[in-house]
Amino acid sequence: MNMQNLLEDIAGAVQSQLGQGQVADYIPQLATVDPYCFGISVATRDGEVYSAGDARTAFSIQSISKVFALALVLALDGEDIWKRVFREPSGNPFNSLIQLESEGGIPRNPFINAGAIVVTDRLLSMTGDAAGAVRGLMREETGNAGIDVDPRVAGSELGNSHRNASLAHFLASCGNLENPVEDVLDSYVKQCALAMSCEDLALATRFLASNGLRTDGTRLLSPAQTKRINAVMLTCGTYDAAGEFAYRVGLPGKSGVGGGIVAVVPDKCAISVWSPGLGRSGNSVAGVAALDEFTTRTGWSVF
Ligand code: DON
Numbered sequence: 001m002n003m004q005n006l007l008e009d010i011a012g013a014v015q016s017q018l019g020q021g022q023v024a025d026y027i028p029q030l031a032t033v034d035p036y037c038f039g040i041s042v043a044t045r046d047g048e049v050y051s052a053g054d055a056r057t058a059f060s061i062q063s064i065s066k067v068f069a070l071a072l073v074l075a076l077d078g079e080d081i082w083k084r085v086f087r088e089p090s091g092n093p094f095n096s097l098i099q100l101e102s103e104g105g106i107p108r109n110p111f112i113n114a115g116a117i118v119v120t121d122r123l124l125s126m127t128g129d130a131a132g133a134v135r136g137l138m139r140e141e142t143g144n145a146g147i148d149v150d151p152r153v154a155g156s157e158l159g160n161s162h163r164n165a166s167l168a169h170f171l172a173s174c175g176n177l178e179n180p181v182e183d184v185l186d187s188y189v190k191q192c193a194l195a196m197s198c199e200d201l202a203l204a205t206r207f208l209a210s211n212g213l214r215t216d217g218t219r220l221l222s223p224a225q226t227k228r229i230n231a232v233m234l235t236c237g238t239y240d241a242a243g244e245f246a247y248r249v250g251l252p253g254k255s256g257v258g259g260g261i262v263a264v265v266p267d268k269c270a271i272s273v274w275s276p277g278l279g280r281s282g283n284s285v286a287g288v289a290a291l292d293e294f295t296t297r298t299g300w301s302v303f
Contacts, residue, residue: 001298007040007052010293014038014275014286021277021285024257029156030060030276033259038275040290043202045210045268055198059274060153062256063094063282064201065191066116067233068134069123071207074225076126084122084176085115087232094239094282095163097170105174109236111254114167118176120188125178131190138194141204141215147196154193161185198260198272205262205270208233208252230264234302241281248292250301255283263291265300 018036025031039055073081090108092099100107100114107115123130131149138147168181177184196204207214208230212221221229233252238245238261245253251271253263259276261284271294275286295301 003042003048003050004052006294006297007042007050010040010290010297011038011052013293014290017277017286017289018275019277021279023259023276024278024282027153027157027160027257029150029153030062030258033059033276035275035277037259038273038286038290039198040271040273040294041198041202043199043206043270045206047215049199049202051199054274057274058195058197058200059260059276060150060192060256060258061194061196061201061260062192062258063111063116064254064256064258064260064262065134065194066111066119067208067229067237067254067262068137068204069116069119069130069191070110070232071221071229072133072137073119073122073126074229075220077122081110081119081122084118085110087236089235089242091240095167097163097166100167100170105171105176107171109232111232111236112239113164114171117164117168117184117188118171120191121171121177121179121184124184124187130187131194134191135194138196138200138204141207142196142200143203143215144200147194147200149190149193150195151193153195154190157189157193158186161189164188192256198274201260201262201272202270205264205272208264209266209268209270211267227266230266233264238283239281241279241283245283245288248288250295250303251291252302253291255287257282259284259287261287261291266302268300
């Protein structure tokens with residue numbers, strides 16, 4: 001298989017889907033992005049990178065950051081986080097408030113907003129700078145020291161963060177936050193506002209396709225921890241569309257409302273796609289179509 005030709009083919013095949021769906025506008029700054037962008041990158045376990053389309057354009061990674069915050073907490077703190085967050089699919093939208101009250105302030109999983117706020121709270125306790133820790137991991141894994149928080153996106157989200165503030169205050173009322181609500185929200189919003197390209201994200205996600213080994217050969221996670229993160233991505237990474245994503249793509253994946261998705265082919269490669277138009281559950285329409293095309297043509301799914 002010629003990977004470069006395949007990615008160019010896929011970029012051509014999804015042209016008709018570009019502009020479909022809605023660009024996220026509840027964070028006003030995200031609505032300024034061109035809905036017709038599309039990029040795809042593959043970073044193989046042995047260090048090769050293939051790309052097509054707008055794969056070098058930086059975009060807002062948003063919820064994709066939740067995977068990296070979780071990886072750091074597991075690496076620094078072991079399994080204790082699972083006392084504060086479940087790991088079951090929620091079947092609800094990513095920013096839903098309903099389940100959190102009926103389940104006593106323990107979020108369903110670390111990838112819905114409530115769960116990610118708890119993970120970021122723990123990372124903040126451990127490092128003093130949760131967004132800085134996520135940014136550091138991204139810079140080291142990609143070799144791109146220019147990766148940074150986009151302050152316009154962070155400011156735009158912070159000014160419109162009533163739902164996340166509600167979730168954080170409710171978590172605090174249940175004793176499930178260690179730090180002040182304002183500090184946790186500030187860290188969470190900044191980690192979500194990291195700007196990265198498809199190439200950056202594919203490289204940064206590679207440790208999940210390498211049994212937890214980092215780019216420099218050192219270990220971030222044990223093989224068992226890596227398996228578990230991939231499992232939670234498969235079941236919870238695309239929210240109330242996780243069943244549809246498993247059906248179409250058949251890989252662990254994590255989406256963000258900036259239109260990015262990362263996916264993992266264990267032992268082979270990490271894939272990153274980006275197109276800003278989102279479906280109802282907040283996953284990129286053309287991004288899911290591209291990943292569907294990729295696994296259907298290569299046979300590289302976990303099923
Ligand atoms: O908290 C939020 O709503 C955003 N910062 C992230 C949401 C997100 O990316 C959901 N993913 N599809």
